[in-house]
Amino acid sequence: MNAPVKGAPGEVHEVEHRAKVAAPAELVYRLLADVTHWPRLFPSIVHMERFADDGTNERVGVWLTTGDKVFSWVALRVPRPGELRVDYRQETTQPPVADMGGSWIVEPLSAGECLVRLLHDYRPAATEPATLAFIARTLERNSTAELAALKDAAEREAAGEWLVTEIEDTTRVDGPAADVYEFLADASAWPERIPHIVSVDARDGGENVQLLDWVTHTARGVDHPSEVVRVCFPPHRIAYKHLLVPPLAAVHTGSYTVTADGGGALVSSRHTVVLTASGIAGVLGEGADLTDARAFTRQALSTSSREVLARAKEFAERGRHSG
Structure with a gap:
């Protein structure tokens, strides 16, 4: 489920994706907060490497596959366990994106269900319509796949199906x-x-x-x-x-x-x-x-x-x- 993209070409764009998950919010947050889980959770993530962690801020390397190519970047993450939220900002980016950040937010709906909101804000490196469309398609595809994978893993774990x-x-x-x-x-x-x-x-x-x-x-x-x-x-x-x-x-x-x-x-x-x-x-x-x-x-x-x-x-x- 998407929120409309805001911002004209060349400016900051914002997009949100959501998914309901039949698992406790704390369990879902734990999976999101610990990057060592991510390669087994998300199909496109090859590896996450924690370079630094002072207990409040993390600096991590990300390796991701798209098609037959591997892209990598460094991200700065701020886990907020009291809010069931993880904020991030890419320290290094890959074209055609000049800057990107966002948040994972887990909102409890009941003892066994939660809403996961995945927020992105980004600034494109170029303003051509084709570039903007490519970024939007990529975010849509990746965000939808990531939320589906997170939902599946969290719901299986919540049901005791530890695979x-x-x-x-x-x-x-x-x-x-x-x-x-x-x-x-x-x-x-x-x-x-x-x-x-x-x-x-x-x-x-x-x-x-x-x-x-x-x-x-x-x-x-x-x-x-x-x-x-x-x-x-x-x-x-x-x-x-x-x-x-x-x-x-x-x-x-x-x-x-x-x-x-x-x-x-x-x-x-x-x-x-x-x-x-x-x-x-x-x-x-x-x-x-x-x-x-x-x-x-x-x-x-x-x-x-x-x-x-x-x-x-x-x-x-x-x-x-x-x-």
């Missing part, structure tokens, strides 16, 4: 942390280094962003294609999101973290998967339930992660111990 599964594996490497990171970052070499990776087509997505089309060979003997966006933070971490997911998952995000540990390193692989109940029977057969889906997902992803970590360990330790 999120988290998996983490860690190993110690007797080798340089830099070598471990090099192995993880060089995905184009993985088909030669990791047995279950069939192929990788790596494309540059911008500064420290990788766009990967890859195929993995699953334990069931099936070649599974994936589209992955990775945001790299050398030399310690890589965050990623799968844009193409199997029927059992609605969302799949993850990260690799490399931490120096004495003369070696600790390397961790973490997955966050939002399961989809509608895909369980097709993958696991009639009679399978969410518990089965969790177990299957944990087994499959942990097996894959342990293989990657083992190969990274071998790569780094070979360099240290050779000669």
